[in-house]
Amino acid sequence: MKIFSRNKSDNMSVLSDMREKQRQYEALVSAYHKDLYRYAYWLIQDQHIAEDVVQETFLRAWKSLDSLVDAKAAKSWLITILRRENARRFERKQFDMSEFDEPNILDKSANVESDTEQYWLNKQINRLPLEYREPLVLQVVAGFSGEEIANLLELNKNTVMTRLFRARNMLKEALDNNSTLERSANG
Template sequence: MFARNRSGSDRVLSDMKAKQKRYEALVHAFHADIYRYAYWLVKDKAIAEDIVQETFLRAWRSLDALKDENAAKPWLITILRRENARRFERKQLETVDIDDVSLHDDTQVAEGDVQDRDLHRLLGQLSVEYREPLVLQLIMGFSGEEIAQQLNLNKNTVMTRLFRARNQLKEALSQQNEIRGRHNG
């Protein structure tokens, strides 16, 4: 009986509630991975959090555009990458002294045991074009094709970058161990 008497504004309200619920589900499911992705993109915890907030705000505004729940992850990543690009545009407009920006790098002061710390630092030192596909593969669980699609590259390029990323890490790690060995020995 109540259902039959439901007025237009009730329906609007319940639509809003449904959208709200959907948004909250999206936040719970993806905020952690999206935050980590942002962190490895910008290497700064505070900026990463800012970008994630912007990302989800935009996601909320265009939530109706997300038709397929399976596409949520790439959709959010696309928004996040755009937000990050926007940040650089702003920075350029402000014409700040280059010495003042990007000095802070949370990856270089990571905590944990020695090996994790080393690895964390080395990951931070990788150039972003190598680090980004690696993060997509390891955090997001993307396949080569999915990474290629996300980054708008061809698959061979992606596989080469993944190879180089691990290759560089491996070399840097063994160099580090050598230095350490020499110091200890």
């Protein structure tokens, strides 16, 4: 009888461990899925693939949830998993040349109406080379500091700051050129 009751309480503690894990996982999903999706969207430039990669990322996160010790590091931990998942996608499709195609995200994106300023800006951000676009997204969408971005991308901080500068510089130049064009078109 004693043995039986001990077994039962063991079972109960396993149950509560698993429930705790599930609870922790669901909290993680609800806190970070938006940032992760947006990061993937700007990284990959296709909303369907972005969604798949986010799904894969969280699935992998579930499997290795025990390795996440510091809750504060959860977001960068997830971003690291996502980058790895995305790299894996490229390994699988290394002969697929579609990555060199013009981003097709613009036509599919429902929330960006054409001919608006936002649409135009969206296009310019998509045109930024990945090495400038990615740190910009990490800073603007995920709110990481230069130092955190440097850690995530395995670059030194100065390089990151230079890329952030160039990214905005390119957008600013495009904006200035665009308004010059508009002025001359109107005039």
